[in-house]
Amino acid sequence: MTRSATGPAPAAPLPSPKERRRLREARALSEEQVAAAVGVTPATVRAWETGRTSPRGPRRTAYARLIGCDEHRPAPPPSVEATGSSTMSPTEPGTGTTPDTPTPGKPFLHTPTPKAPVLGVPAQDVPAQDVPTQGGSAPRTTAPDAHDPAPQPRPALTAEEAYDALYGRTAPGLTRQMYLLTGRRKLAREAVEHAFRIAWQRWPEVARDRDPAGWVRAASYEYAMSPWHRLRRTHRRPDALPEDPARRALLDALLGLPPxxxxxxxxxxxxxxxxxxxxxxxxxxxxxxxxxxxxxRAAVAERLPGTVESTEPGGRPALHDRLGALAVAEEVPEPPPAPAVRAGSERIAELWTRAALCFGVLLIGTTAFTLYTAPTQYEQPLAPAERVGGVLPRGGPEKPTPQDLKLQKSLRGELTHGPERLVPRIP
Incomplete structure (x- = not known):
């Protein structure tokens, strides 16, 4: 597919429907205000943010400018004449942007992550290389060196290498987050392992996501907060609280909040x-x-005064440092190695596949046996003839007796309307 250098300018790219809503709310705009500015109804704006429809033409440009999409719009790709290539990079479904195009929000997996502590666990940098995607995008090359006339492209990461990099960067911090969320060490490790197993089974989808770490974090939180764990004997009660009074009070206040x-x-x-x-x-x-x-915050501040307020004006809340210190001080089980998680994910997927195949074969066999043994047409059963005995004779009215005949005759001789009226006589 080729693109002419003199062709019409492409339309303004729009993010996913959830990102559109997030950008609108970040600018403190309501649906009615956006609808009045663009010239549509609030129902149309709601349809744009739920993914049912998308704006077109001038309204698309006005809507993108209003929610701030044009500020993050990437530079147009070079023309075919300038690059000498006629292949266009695959676009991400639902967003209209390429997998290598940074969109507003959270960074890509191949974007270098700043070394900022997350709950006391320093994040590790991931090599700035492309993650293999289902679309088969070409690997990115490093910036050309002025002293190197022919720079060599860096090889792209394989799926296993990209998964291991994501696992090593996020698994330790996620385990500590799950412990603060549930108060159970075994459940924290189990939730992280379960989330990464699902991520490996859906790796093409996770690799193309704008924030793979956020994808895994959401899956871990959903599994850890499931109410079905209350029915399990090992997870009915939380683990023992820390011995330190300050950490014990903070964790107790955190676990006392609704999920x-x-x-x-x-x-x-x-x-x-x-x-x-x-x-x-x-x-x-x-x-x-x-x-x-x-x-x-009000519930935590009520139990622990001075925990939520920030120590500096405009700074981050003191609860951030307290939670980080609590997560680092507690002993949390180390997550299993990434190859073991990948092997477990593949083993579970293989077991489910075999179970589905066995169920399908059993269903087909049962259906075939039923069709083979079932009659081709319905035949009404005929019962053999038998003599029926012991039946009473047919009954009817009996012959009247002489007394009945006398009574009948006397009744016929009386008046129709009853006996005569007795009239009193005057003496």
Missing amino acids: VYRRTLLLHDGVGLGLPETAAETEASTPATASRLLNA
Whole structure:
């Protein structure tokens, strides 16, 4: 597919529907305000943010400019004449952007991550190389050196290498987050391992995601907060609280919050996500997330005064450092190696595949046996003739007796309307 250098300019790219809503709420715009500015109804704006439809023409440009998409719009790709190539990079489904194009929000997996502590676990840098995707995009090359006339392209990471890099960067911090969320060490390790198993089974989807670490984190939180764990004997009660009084009080106050408040507080004040990102990950609106965050902070501050307020004006809350210190001080089981998690994921997928095949073969065999043994047409059964005995004779009215005949005759001789009326006589 070729693109002419003199052709019409491409339309403004739009992010995913969830990202459109996040950008609108980040600018404190309501659906009615966006609809009035673009010239449509609020129902149309709601349809744009749910993915049912997309804006077109001038409204698309106005909508992108209004929510701030044009600020992050990447530079147009070079023309065919300038590059000498006629192949276009695959676009990410649903977003209209290429996998290597940074979009507003969270970074890609191949984007170098700053070394910022997350709950006391320093994040490791991932090599700035492409993740193999299902679309088969070509690997990116490093920046050309002025002293090297022919720079060699860096080889792309294989799926196993990219998965291991993601696992080594996020698994330790996620395990500590799950411990603060549940208070159970075994469940924390189990939730992280379960999330990474699912991520390996859906690796093409996870690799193309804008934030693979966020994808795994959301899966871990959903598994850890499942109410079905209460039915398991090993997870009915949380582990023993820390011996240190300060850490014990903080963890007790955190576990005393409702699960939704606890997750919101941990994502915003512990992990350091913004309010729109926290709302998107918890699948709630920004006002609802802000209300949950305020209520959670108030509950923690009521039990532990001076824990939530920031030590510096405009700085991050002191609860961030307290949660990080609590996560680092506690002994959390180390996650299993990445190859073991990948092998377990493949083994579970193989078992489910075999079970599905066995069930299908059993269903086909049962259906074939039923069709083979079933009669081709319905035949009404005929019962053999038998003599029926012991039946009473047919009954009827009996012959009247002489007394009945006398009574009948006397009744016929009387008046129709009854006996005569007795008239009193005057003496």
